[in-house]
Amino acid sequence: TLKELDLHENKITNDGAKSLSETLQNNNTLEKINLANNDIGDNGARDLAFALKINKTVSILNLNSNKIDRHGAEYFYNELQNNTTLIKLSLYNNKCGYCMAVATSLQMKNDHSLKTICLYGTDIDNTGVKIIADVLRQNTTLKEVDLKFIQIDTHGTKYIVDTFRKTITLQKLNLSAYKIGILGILSLIEDPRNNQTETFTELILHYNSRSSENTISLLRNIEKNVNNYYETFRIVADIRKDSISYENLEDKYIPSTGVQHICNALRNNMFSKNLHMKVRESNSNGMKNTTTIEILSIDTSRFSRKESLEIIINKFNDQIFLIIEIKNNSIKKNVMKYLHGILLNHSMFCTLNLITNNLSSTTIQDLSNLLQNNITLITLCLQNNRIGDDGIRILSPALKHMKTLETLILSRVYMGSIGANILANALENITTLNILRLNNNQIGNEGSEFLIKIFKKNKLKEIDLSNNQIENDGIQIILDFLQTNTTLLKLSLCNNRIGFLGSKYLADILEKNTTLTSLNLHRTEIDEKGIENLSKALKINKTLKHIDLSRNPIGNIGFEYLLDLLTFNTTLTELKTNLRYDEYQGNLVKKSSL
Numbered sequence: 001t002l003k004e005l006d007l008h009e010n011k012i013t014n015d016g017a018k019s020l021s022e023t024l025q026n027n028n029t030l031e032k033i034n035l036a037n038n039d040i041g042d043n044g045a046r047d048l049a050f051a052l053k054i055n056k057t058v059s060i061l062n063l064n065s066n067k068i069d070r071h072g073a074e075y076f077y078n079e080l081q082n083n084t085t086l087i088k089l090s091l092y093n094n095k096c097g098y099c100m101a102v103a104t105s106l107q108m109k110n111d112h113s114l115k116t117i118c119l120y121g122t123d124i125d126n127t128g129v130k131i132i133a134d135v136l137r138q139n140t141t142l143k144e145v146d147l148k149f150i151q152i153d154t155h156g157t158k159y160i161v162d163t164f165r166k167t168i169t170l171q172k173l174n175l176s177a178y179k180i181g182i183l184g185i186l187s188l189i190e191d192p193r194n195n196q197t198e199t200f201t202e203l204i205l206h207y208n209s210r211s212s213e214n215t216i217s218l219l220r221n222i223e224k225n226v227n228n229y230y231e232t233f234r235i236v237a238d239i240r241k242d243s244i245s246y247e248n249l250e251d252k253y254i255p256s257t258g259v260q261h262i263c264n265a266l267r268n269n270m271f272s273k274n275l276h277m278k279v280r281e282s283n284s285n286g287m288k289n290t291t292t293i294e295i296l297s298i299d300t301s302r303f304s305r306k307e308s309l310e311i312i313i314n315k316f317n318d319q320i321f322l323i324i325e326i327k328n329n330s331i332k333k334n335v336m337k338y339l340h341g342i343l344l345n346h347s348m349f350c351t352l353n354l355i356t357n358n359l360s361s362t363t364i365q366d367l368s369n370l371l372q373n374n375i376t377l378i379t380l381c382l383q384n385n386r387i388g389d390d391g392i393r394i395l396s397p398a399l400k401h402m403k404t405l406e407t408l409i410l411s412r413v414y415m416g417s418i419g420a421n422i423l424a425n426a427l428e429n430i431t432t433l434n435i436l437r438l439n440n441n442q443i444g445n446e447g448s449e450f451l452i453k454i455f456k457k458n459k460l461k462e463i464d465l466s467n468n469q470i471e472n473d474g475i476q477i478i479l480d481f482l483q484t485n486t487t488l489l490k491l492s493l494c495n496n497r498i499g500f501l502g503s504k505y506l507a508d509i510l511e512k513n514t515t516l517t518s519l520n521l522h523r524t525e526i527d528e529k530g531i532e533n534l535s536k537a538l539k540i541n542k543t544l545k546h547i548d549l550s551r552n553p554i555g556n557i558g559f560e561y562l563l564d565l566l567t568f569n570t571t572l573t574e575l576k577t578n579l580r581y582d583e584y585q586g587n588l589v590k591k592s593s594l
Contacts, residue, residue, distance in 0.1 A: 017044030045072030101128025396426035420447030445474035503530030
C-alpha cells in the first residue's frame, strides 16, 4: 500500500498536478506527498486544493518552490476550511508571503501538538497576519510565535493585539517589525497588561523603523525618539502586569521622562524585581515610596556628564536592595554621598560590586565606614580599583566584621605583600569564605606566606592567585597547604614562575589530592621535564577534570607525554595546550582531543 509519494523536481507542471488531483479524490492510502520544484503554479494549486477538500488521508504536502502566487494560496485557504487531516502544508519559496500565512494557519488549526511557529523574515502582510490571528484565537496548544520582520503595519498589528484577548496558552510573541508605527507600538504595549490570560509572559518588539517626521512629532514630550518611547513603556507594561522578575536596561537610552515612568511602575509594584540599568543621561526625580528591588546594577560607562551617576543613585536612595552593582564609574566623594544613603539605610544587602570605579583612599574610607554596619554581606567585589596597600589597610576594619562573607574579589587592586599581610590579619577570624580572587596583584612569595592563614581558616572552594609574581618558594608554600586541604576545587596560578621545581612539588601533591577539579597553569614556565612530572601524577589522579597548560614551552616531547597521559587518564575532560595536533611532528600517532 503506497503511503508516501515523492515527485519533487520532475517538471510535472499544472498538468501533472491536475492528473494527481483526480487520483487523490479517490485515494485513501497516501499520507505524504512531495511535489517541490515542479512549477505547478496557481492552476495546479487550485486542482490540488479541490482534491484535498475530498481526500481524508493526506497529512503532509510539500509544494515548496512551485511559483504559486496569492490566487493559488487563496484556493487552499478557501477549500480547506473543513479539512482536519492535512497538518503540514509547505509553501516556502513561492511568490508571496500570503502562501506562508495560509500554510501556517492550516497547520495551527490541524496540528494539535504544535507548540511553536516561526515565520521570521517572511513577506507576510496585513491580510496574512489576519488569517493567522483568526486561527490563533481558537488555538489551545501554541506557546511561542515568532513573526519577526514580517511586513505588517499598524492595521496588521491591531489584528495581533485583538488576538491577545482570546488566546489562552500563548506565552511568547516576537513581533519585531519595520512598519508597525507608533500606534501599533502603543497597542501592543498597553493591551498585554490588560489581557485576562495569565499565560502571556514575554513580548519582543525590537523596533527598527525609519520613522517619518510626522510620527516623531507625536513624541515631543518623550525626547522625540520612537525607540525610547517604546522601550520605556514596554518595561512599564511588563512591570505593571507582573510578567517579569528581571529587567535588563543595558544599552538602552532611557530618557528622563521614561525613567520616571519606570520608577512610578516600580513604586506601585508589590513584587521584588531585578533591575539592571545601563542608563545614559537622566534627570528624573527621585522615587518617594520604598520599593524592594532585588538587584540594582548601574553601568554608566557611557555617561557624558559627571552628575549623571549622582542623579541615578539619588533616585534610588529610598529603595531596598539585596544586590548592588555600580560599574565603570569614576566615583568621587560627592557621588559616594548618594551611595551612602543606600548602604547606611539598608544593611540587608548581600552583594556589593564596585568593579572599575577608580576608588581612591578617600572613597575607600567612606566605604569602610559604611560596611562596618553590614551584617549580611556575602559577596564583595572591588576589582580593578587602584586602592593599593593603603586601601586594604583602610578597608580592614570593615573586613573584620564581615562574618557572613563567602566571596571576596580583590583582583587588580595593586596589592603587594604588605597588603596581603594586612588582609590576612583582617580576615583572621573569618571562617565563611568559599571564593578568594586576588589575581593581577604583586603579592609575591612573601605575600603568599601571609595568605596561608586565610586558606587554613576557611573551607575555600576557589583560589585565584594568577599573575602575582610568585616563584618557587611561594609556590611551595601554597602547595604545602594543598597537602592537607580537602575542600579546594579550583586553583589558578597562571602567569607565575612555577618552572621545573614547582611542577615537581605540584606533581607530588596531585598524586594524592582527591578534591581539586580545575587547575590553571597557563604561562607558568613549565617545560618538557615539568610536563613529564605532571603527566606521571595525572595518571594516578582521578579527580582533576580541567587543566590549562597553554603558553608553556613544552615542545614536541612534552606533547608526547600528554598524549601518553591520555591513554591512561579517563577523568580529564579539558586539557589546554598551545600546540595543535595537526602541527605536531613526533613519534606517537594516537589521535588526540587536544
